[in-house]
């Protein structure tokens with residue numbers, strides 16, 4: 182993608198970039214006070230929802246464009262930049278009319294290529310930074326596709342926001358972070374600034390610090406955090422907003438890490454550890470290969486005796502015992518469960534190939 186470097190449009194290369202502000206702009210007083218206190222905490226880019234895409238129809242859907250003059254007022258009074266969400270060409274038109282500095286495209290818009298294309302068309306020829314939140318579902322291609330549509334329309338000041346992925350309330354998070362997706366994004370597009378949105382991932386105040394720290398440990402470029410002068414009275418997302426003073430405390434607690442090792446001594450120490458990791462990975466794969474050979478043997482036995490591939494009782498036993506074995510080795514049980522789900526899927530695939538005779542054919546051809 183043909184994009185500009187972060188320092189060329191954010192005005193700073195120092196990380197982490199922090200964008201903070203209320204979930205929704207509610208009243209001129211709420212906005213003024215929130216911005217006033219956020220500025221005291223060193224925040225220079227404010228976020229605030231004007232139009233809110235809500236899941237259920239009876240929720241508060243944002244005050245709408247009447248908030249735009251209040252924002253313009255706060256911008257000139259406090260000298261801050263302001264970011265809002267846009268979900269239609271009309272929102273874009275209004276945001277530009279009122280001198281909004283940055284836009285973001287929400288998760289529920291990113292998911293729809295028609296909406297993203299409408300927004301990209303509305304932004305053609307306009308020089309404004311645009312942040313794209315990940316889609317609600319864990320589909321990295323949709324996320325990339327949205328950025329590409331904007332980039333093709335000429336938007337060069339582009340960034341991405343990781344706000345987590347919808348789940349069926351079976352997680353401690355409001356939206357599951359599924360960190361491998363933003364990491365894959367960063368690997369593919371290292372030049373595009375990537376922010377983390379710990380507020381929407383957490384859904385509650387006490388998780389915001391650990392999620393933010395995790396993002397910084399994974400080398401995210403910054404954070405976008407919800408902050409409200411009186412969260413308990415907030416018109417939306419009350420449980421996940423912090424008062425500006427608490428946001429300041431949270432920022433002070435965050436540990437920033439250096440992206441790469443540039444001290445030769447540390448570099449060589451890390452290199453020794455990495456060589457050991459290489460060795461261990463080789464052993465790990467050899468053991469995995471041995472397991473696969475045994476699974477193939479079991480598959481041949483099943484084929485010969487016309488036995489079903491999926492053996493529920495055995496699988497249950499494997500799935501229950503391995504995490505217990507793992508915990509005595511100080512390995513996380515949830516990780517081992519996920520690992521065994523993958524291993525079992527691969528076993529089934531291998532045995533299916535054997536049943537269909539593919540493996541035999543390819544072996545006899547050799």
Ligand SMILES: O=C(O)C(=O)C[C@]1(C(=O)O)C=C[C@@H](O)C=C1
Nearest residue numbers: 479490491492495496499525528
């Ligand atoms: O025990 C078997 O029947 C196997 O083929 C091995 C294995 C496994 O990978 O552990 C694979 C498939 C079955 O559903 C259960 C277990």
